[in-house]
Amino acid sequence: MGKDVIIALDFAGMDDTVAFLSQFKDEKPFVKVGMELFYAEGPSAVHKLREMGHKIFLDLKLHDIPNTVKKAMRVLSSLDVDMCNLHAAGTRAMMEAAVEGLTRPDGTRPILLAVTQLTSTDEERMRQELLIPHTVAEVVESYAANAKSAGVDGVVCSPLEAKIVKAACGKDFYTVTPGIRFADGELGDQKRVTTPAAAREFSDYIVVGRPITAAKDPVAAYRRCVNEFCG
Ligand code: C5P
Numbered sequence: 001m002g003k004d005v006i007i008a009l010d011f012a013g014m015d016d017t018v019a020f021l022s023q024f025k026d027e028k029p030f031v032k033v034g035m036e037l038f039y040a041e042g043p044s045a046v047h048k049l050r051e052m053g054h055k056i057f058l059d060l061k062l063h064d065i066p067n068t069v070k071k072a073m074r075v076l077s078s079l080d081v082d083m084c085n086l087h088a089a090g091t092r093a094m095m096e097a098a099v100e101g102l103t104r105p106d107g108t109r110p111i112l113l114a115v116t117q118l119t120s121t122d123e124e125r126m127r128q129e130l131l132i133p134h135t136v137a138e139v140v141e142s143y144a145a146n147a148k149s150a151g152v153d154g155v156v157c158s159p160l161e162a163k164i165v166k167a168a169c170g171k172d173f174y175t176v177t178p179g180i181r182f183a184d185g186e187l188g189d190q191k192r193v194t195t196p197a198a199a200r201e202f203s204d205y206i207v208v209g210r211p212i213t214a215a216k217d218p219v220a221a222y223r224r225c226v227n228e229f230c231g
Pocket residue numbers: 008010034117118119120156157158178179180188190207208209210211
């Protein structure tokens with residue numbers, strides 16, 4: 001399983017995105033297209049990034065009834081992305097339907113990841129609003145096990161929870177972790193963070209946004225991430 005750094009392209013449109021990526025002359029970073037860029041530009045954003053030679057994580061976090069998710073995943077499977085995702089909270093039936101919809105007639109499909117518990121939801125909100133009387137660690141472990149049993153390939157989780165997921169689901173079950181900051185960097189709105197080097201042991205991919213996109217020298221920041229994370 002190859003480790004890699006995924007840059008979160010949290011831009012409002014393709015003009016900003018292409019301008020940002022044009023700074024990379026010697027490497028083709030793996031990129032993440034989220035809701036903002038996808039809702040603004042649609043599938044053409046994915047086609048353009050593919051043409052430019054990038055690997056793509058399409059981060060749309062699907063969560064609906066199984067039949068709707070299955071059909072939506074069927075559409076996404078034709079977009080030729082490398083990774084996409086859904087919410088594990090949609091239940092095992094929804095995740096099984098997603099795997100079915102995403103699988104192409106030739107049996108291939110993108111890597112499918114499940115979001116366990118958003119890092120913006122703390123234990124207090126989980127208990128008070130979602131009425132889940134467990135610890136975040138218990139929920140992440142249980143949701144990851146559900147995802148694995150539904151045929152999903154891995155989870156998106158906090159780097160601080162990746163160890164629990166690997167212990168519960170095995171080393172081949174992917175852990176993709178946002179919430180990465182350099183030791184000397186700013187936190188922004190992220191609360192539970194770790195450095196690329198510290199994420200190395202239990203994360204297969206790290207997702208990095210502002211520490212690269214808002215850096216004075218994004219290419220140098222990207223290289224620093226790769227060096228610290230991939231070694
Ligand atoms: O700028 P920053 O490095 O915080 O960006 C992290 C990226 O990872 C953003 O695109 C954010 O939406 C995404 N993400 C996250 N926490 C999650 C899931 C996704 O920060 N639990």
